[in-house]
């Protein structure tokens with residue numbers, strides 16, 4: 001058996017796809033654009049993962065180790081596919097790496113190029129980049145991962161913090177009408193971590209709807225009942241500077257039907273997930289379709305969710321839409337099975 005399969009992207013989805021294929025005896029080429037494996041959880045130094053607060057380093061570290069120590073997987077870091085052509089039922093791809101260009105023929109391909117974080121600076125009402133103490137959930141993950149959990153403006157612990165949900169998601173004004181699925185749960189998880197770290201710090205979450213779907217709802221109840229997180233149905237319309245180095249959230253409490261104006265030490269924006277430029281780049285290079293939201297489009301979302309419009313090219317993880325790590329890992333395995341079947345049939 002000598003099937004050769006190309007996996008593009010070394011995040012949770014790509015790592016699991018590569019490992020599953022290698023266990024079937026397939027030779028895998030794994031091309032990762034960054035200089036390290038692990039995808040967004042590694043890049044932004046996630047600390048603990050929802051739902052069960054497992055240390056991210058343990059979970060992602062295990063996935064990386066499995067791929068790095070497997071003799072069937074050749075990992076190319078700081079590398080991209082520079083040229084891609086169909087060759088009958090197979091594919092000729094050139095991997096551009098710091099060691100030069102290498103062209104190989106592959107029996108099938110898995111695209112697992114993931115997502116980009118919405119940049120909150122695109123919506124002026126959030127004053128991101130204007131005030132040091134307005135950050136977003138990926139910034140907070142990084143700060144927690146680095147053990148540097150203080151107000152950026154003065155290095156002091158915050159006395160009160162506001163989370164604002166649905167930043168860059170469910171918002172036609174910025175062009176993203178979809179829900180990013182994970183940001184409610186990430187915010188609730190981070191609110192709990194903040195309260196654990198700074199028991200005297202008050203934490204508010206301003207929401208339109210709370211979508212801690214499935215069993216993630218347990219975290220929502222835990223945040224309210226065990227950690228006294230204040231969860232307020234309201235829209236923040238503006239963030240301005242306040243007295244004593246605070247930032248003011250102005251908006252409307254939609255249950256009490258009244259305006260509010262509250263000064264906070266820190267504001268955390270729950271930025272959503274986007275397909276990002278890598279999805280359009282993959283679409284262009286490999287001849288794949290994008291959906292109306294800018295993610296890669298499966299052939300059939302129900303019957304063939306891991307097949308792309310191009311026979312022999314498969315999709316896994318957040319490149320097809322927002323999702324949690326467990327779903328991304330599961331999709332990596334499922335796409336590996338599809339890619340393997342195609343490769344064996346056409347070898």
Ligand SMILES: Cc1cc2nc3c(=O)[nH]c(=O)nc-3n(C[C@H](O)[C@H](O)[C@H](O)COP(=O)(O)OP(=O)(O)OC[C@H]3O[C@@H](n4cnc5c(N)ncnc54)[C@H](O)[C@@H]3O)c2cc1C
Nearest residue numbers: 009011012013033039040049050114115278317318324325
């Ligand atoms: C702030 C935040 C916190 C989160 N916390 C959790 C959590 O606690 N628990 C949970 O279950 N989920 C969490 N998630 C969701 C989680 O990040 C995703 O489910 C997961 O990262 C998706 O994995 P992926 O492999 O599909 O994509 P990614 O993690 O995005 O990895 C894709 C990889 O592909 C690479 N790549 C991109 N383009 C190319 C290219 N052209 N060539 C080569 N390589 C390329 C990238 O560099 C990256 O390494 C969180 C999300 C956010 C926004």
Ligand code: SF4
Nearest residue numbers: 166169179180183184
């Ligand atoms: S998961 Fe929550 S914060 Fe994220 S877009 Fe959906 S409703 Fe908004």
